[in-house]
Amino acid sequence: MRNIIPILTVVGLLILVWYGAAVALNAQWARDVAARADRTLTFSELVADTWSQEKPKLPAPHQVGAELWETTVMKKVTSKRSLVYHTWVTFSATFLGFVMGTALGTLLAVGIVFNRTMDMSVMPWVIASQTIPILAIAPMIIVVLNAVGLSGLLPKAIISMYLSFFPVVVGMVKGLRSPDQMQLDQMRTWHASGWQTFWKLRLPSSMPYFFTSLKVGVAASLVGAIVGEMPTGAVAGLGARLLAGSYYGQTVQIWSALIMAAALAAVMVGLIGLVQRITLKRMGMA
């Protein structure tokens, strides 16, 4: 809690910079309009104008706030114009991909830890797989999966899965290997089988690593879902809102979708943090 004042200061500074930047970026447009009407703007008029344009280069925070209020609280959640609806679409793809990625990542990690052949041959490729910018081929994956008859949620979830399995593999391998030699020897003196060592020692001691990689994974998963929504023709979801906004120059819409995505990321990471704290406390590790 001692960090709360510094954090608020930094956030406050960021908002100030945002307002300032809005004036600087939108001033040209405001001046052009005024020049056409043969007027010159005083400074306060200029500021007022730059903070309330219809299609500003950079909308001021309160404009984005108003748009957010308009599209979340004032609209019915089932409406296609409601941001809650689009957020839900993105969230469901994110969540499905995240669950699949976590499962795949955990399985791979267990395999890597228990099988030397897998460790030597698969691990380097897991790392290499992430240097391929999967987001770049997202459009292709969507199109190809559509051609085989898969559409809707699953193609997006697959992209999310590809992005989120990697942090889980790396974190879990590290976690499952975190018990030291002394503890492993202890298990051996108890004549524990490999299975028992896994359940009673390796898995519990990997939990802190597990949750840390889940947080990274869920953030990556959200990015995957958003980018996966772009090439599908901008039907629904936060990514679609971004694309539609950029086509029609609706900057306020883009920014509100961005803020919504940020909020979604924050909520998901926060929830995992909460589960982490409760679990680790019950296990006596925190």
Add this chain to the structure above:
Amino acid sequence: MMGWVLFAIVAWLVGLSVNIWLARQKPSRWATLASPIVFGLTLIAVWEGVVRGFDINQVLLPAPSVIAARFATSLDILWIDFVQTVIKGALSGYIIGCGAAFLTALAIDRFPFLQRGLLPVGNFVAALPIIGMAPIMVMWFGFGWQSKAAIVVVMVFFPMLVNTVQGLQASDAMQRDLMRTYAAGYWRTLLKLRLPAAMPFVFNGLKIGTTLALIGAIVAEFFGSPVLGMGFRISTSVGQLALDLVWAEIVVAAIAGSAFYGIMALIEGRVTFWHPSQRT
């Protein structure tokens, strides 16, 4: 047709047994290098066999040999796309972003108050889907490579900033006290102690940035670009169902990404040779 399926199965069995044999050998540099290569070759062989054996449509999944042929015949296109996206977009943005983040971290380091506020906020921002700002950057900086560099700057900035700020705190009190007993001032302590101690963290940020930079530059091209660039080529070729060209671009992206990461890891090894993780 059956021949190819059989080929895939045989290739898989051979690859598997070679790798099991390798894993049983005494661990050596040679074995750790050979094992992933065998795995990769097996994967390509199985891919080729399955695609040909089951007669999968070339539009869905081209065989590796087709991709290789396409790669060889369209080297000129691939090269101009590479220059546009990787050199102009990703690399310039990467250098500007990492440089700016490094200098910002040095400035913030002098104010502990800002530091305490900035670390949580920076960590939070680093977890946000910043790639979503790509359309805004295209709007601000136009269709050229400048907008791609701009989104890369934003994407690499926060991971780099957070890592550098953390790195600058890495030297411990004992070491700093020692510097004080040497009568070393702020700058001397920074140069001789704190910056070297920060290097493992700095390189961590630099390595995270390499993948982000490539992704940012390619995805930003989906929102508008001149008629060249890897992202442009990928999105238009998907529309024309020329998937062999798309895969060729992916191969380029993979090679560029691995090389970029590899170079950073190599420099890291040289600079932070003293760190436990680098000693073998």
